[in-house]
Amino acid sequence: MPGATPRNIDVARYLDHHRMMHRIRAFEEAAAKANEDQLVLGAIHLSIGQEAIASGVCKNLRTDDYLLSTHRGHGHTLAKGADATAMMSELLGREGGICQGKGGSMHIADFGVGMLGANGVVAANINIAAGAAHAIKLKGDDGVACSIFGDGAINRGPFLEGLNWAGVFKLPALFVCESNGFASTTRTEAMTSGEGAAARARALGVPADEVDGNDIVAVDETVRAAVDVIRGGGGPRFIVCKTYRLHGHTASDPAAYRPRAEVDAAWKNDPIARCAAVLREAGIDAAELAAHRDAAATEMNQAYETAKTAPWPDLALAYTDVQDIGDPRERAF
Amino acid sequence: MTVMTYAEAGMTALAEEMRRDPLVWAVGEDLGRGGVFGQYKGLVEEFGPERISDAPISESAIMGASVGAAMAGTRPVVEMRFADFALCAVDELVNQAAKARYMLGGQTKVPMVIREPMGMWRSSAAQHSQSLESWYTHIPGLVVAVPSTPADNKGLLKAAIRADDPVVYFEHKNLWGMEGEVPDGDLLTPFGKARIEREGRDVTIVSWSSQLHTASRAAGMLEKQDISAEVIDLRTLWPWDRDAVFASVEKTGRLLITHESVSVGGFGAEIAATVSEHLFKALKSPVRRRAAPRIPISYAPPLEDVVRVSEAQIVETVLEMVSS
Numbered sequence: 001m002p003g004a005t006p007r008n009i010d011v012a013r014y015l016d017h018h019r020m021m022h023r024i025r026a027f028e029e030a031a032a033k034a035n036e037d038q039l040v041l042g043a044i045h046l047s048i049g050q051e052a053i054a055s056g057v058c059k060n061l062r063t064d065d066y067l068l069s070t071h072r073g074h075g076h077t078l079a080k081g082a083d084a085t086a087m088m089s090e091l092l093g094r095e096g097g098i099c100q101g102k103g104g105s106m107h108i109a110d111f112g113v114g115m116l117g118a119n120g121v122v123a124a125n126i127n128i129a130a131g132a133a134h135a136i137k138l139k140g141d142d143g144v145a146c147s148i149f150g151d152g153a154i155n156r157g158p159f160l161e162g163l164n165w166a167g168v169f170k171l172p173a174l175f176v177c178e179s180n181g182f183a184s185t186t187r188t189e190a191m192t193s194g195e196g197a198a199a200r201a202r203a204l205g206v207p208a209d210e211v212d213g214n215d216i217v218a219v220d221e222t223v224r225a226a227v228d229v230i231r232g233g234g235g236p237r238f239i240v241c242k243t244y245r246l247h248g249h250t251a252s253d254p255a256a257y258r259p260r261a262e263v264d265a266a267w268k269n270d271p272i273a274r275c276a277a278v279l280r281e282a283g284i285d286a287a288e289l290a291a292h293r294d295a296a297a298t299e300m301n302q303a304y305e306t307a308k309t310a311p312w313p314d315l316a317l318a319y320t321d322v323q324d325i326g327d328p329r330e331r332a333f
Numbered sequence: 334m335t336v337m338t339y340a341e342a343g344m345t346a347l348a349e350e351m352r353r354d355p356l357v358w359a360v361g362e363d364l365g366r367g368g369v370f371g372q373y374k375g376l377v378e379e380f381g382p383e384r385i386s387d388a389p390i391s392e393s394a395i396m397g398a399s400v401g402a403a404m405a406g407t408r409p410v411v412e413m414r415f416a417d418f419a420l421c422a423v424d425e426l427v428n429q430a431a432k433a434r435y436m437l438g439g440q441t442k443v444p445m446v447i448r449e450p451m452g453m454w455r456s457s458a459a460q461h462s463q464s465l466e467s468w469y470t471h472i473p474g475l476v477v478a479v480p481s482t483p484a485d486n487k488g489l490l491k492a493a494i495r496a497d498d499p500v501v502y503f504e505h506k507n508l509w510g511m512e513g514e515v516p517d518g519d520l521l522t523p524f525g526k527a528r529i530e531r532e533g534r535d536v537t538i539v540s541w542s543s544q545l546h547t548a549s550r551a552a553g554m555l556e557k558q559d560i561s562a563e564v565i566d567l568r569t570l571w572p573w574d575r576d577a578v579f580a581s582v583e584k585t586g587r588l589l590i591t592h593e594s595v596s597v598g599g600f601g602a603e604i605a606a607t608v609s610e611h612l613f614k615a616l617k618s619p620v621r622r623r624a625a626p627r628i629p630i631s632y633a634p635p636l637e638d639v640v641r642v643s644e645a646q647i648v649e650t651v652l653e654m655v656s657s
Binding site for chain 1: 356358383384386388389391393394396397398399400401402403404405406407409424425428429433434435436437438439440441442473474475476496497498500524525569571572
């Protein structure tokens, strides 16, 4: 088991992380089940194996800090504080969905906890997060805006434009690259020239750290230090979290383009097991850790049961929240 | 009333709104030096560089950051410099700004104004001359404004800044220096209310932006031939004032739409189709369009003029309509 480094850790904090990582894992497993049951009609992208990043980042954000996520955003959204049942109902397109069934998995948002949206367009959330940080600065607030994106995003223009923007205006922005090795179904390294994400960020004047994204302690400590700097007016920071996407690009992708042995090896680096090992070394009982797993499974199975018995959304919703001026209901013919 | 130019009217609108609401700010390339057409001149001195903000040549970030800043509680006025350049930020406008409110289940609105200087203006060729207003009318979530006078450039811009929707705001480069009387004070021009530029009996001519003035001059030429043309300035394309167009066509029985943008897929097609669907029996002649051919805009003036729809062409078409 790599990386189970004995440290003087805040046990309560890492019990929270362990609980949250299990909740994310269980949510994704319930979502995968819903997908197999053909109750999720659109594409969903699972974050199994990447839970330490979601938990490690969001634990260091306040509820009123902003988070912008990607198509692979269930874990981030849960960790920011959104309700699992409302999220699952959204995946199933049902009444009670967190976006009224109008967005689905790729547009999950919960403004009540500062989660301003997942996004269906790779890298689009980088500029939006920079803008949310710009608003924080204009208003003189002490918040932070965080964008989490994958390694595929570093080859899109908004990566350059958004990081440069945050650097030029010295914005309170945290950029987290969840580097899981794949850009859709292609290995990112095969399509990326140069030294990679951190070097690009540094070249744009944004200080960058690289951490083992499956080590919850490393992620938590690195993010905490970065957020302290950002909140103190130190400008934007960039963190690359190295991880591995244990499932396919979508829940329906068998990911046959990579060898089985590679995936098996990656499972041995499971961030939840590593977090558990850290806690065991700190004296936490195995039964307590197993209880986290069981509670998470119960919660997420219940979320799925609730979602699948919910009715479809009211048809009138098709015409709401389009726009105030020139509302389509005035011109429905 | 104060006589001012179209550019000054826009500047007055922005300054008044920035004085009224500290959350309004403008961002774009070269704004600190007054903007590429001088339409922000002097504003940085009053409001400072944070609220009249320069930007890198990063259209995607200008638009995308403004989406985030709008969702996080401010009201950005985005300067795109040329409507052509705004194409570098179509994802941010079409997939993000226009869709966020709906796809996030009404949890947010995206109050922003996207200023896009449009149209032909001297020899500027195919990447600095386009009129792309019809594209954005196709996108649910967007409001599209196309002011043709200094008064409307004040009243519509102020209304756009106060709107909670993303408003794509097309100012015509050929109109920057146009002078006109502009009402003082809090002028708010409603969206979707057309202006009757000129009343008439025999034919309705619908237009907007700079082409409206060509249509108006053509109406003057027709008057000398005893043909009375009613000229309607739509002012905004979404929403567009269907009621005003219908009322006029019911009176005249003839409809010509003229715009500077390409005829194929232009907004004239939408107006023609709608009138045909609802007022077919009121029509005395087929609905006609006069708009640009589907060719890129040239640099050499005689080639550039091939794209322009002239007063003479409008007159010629109306004569065909009234004699049929």
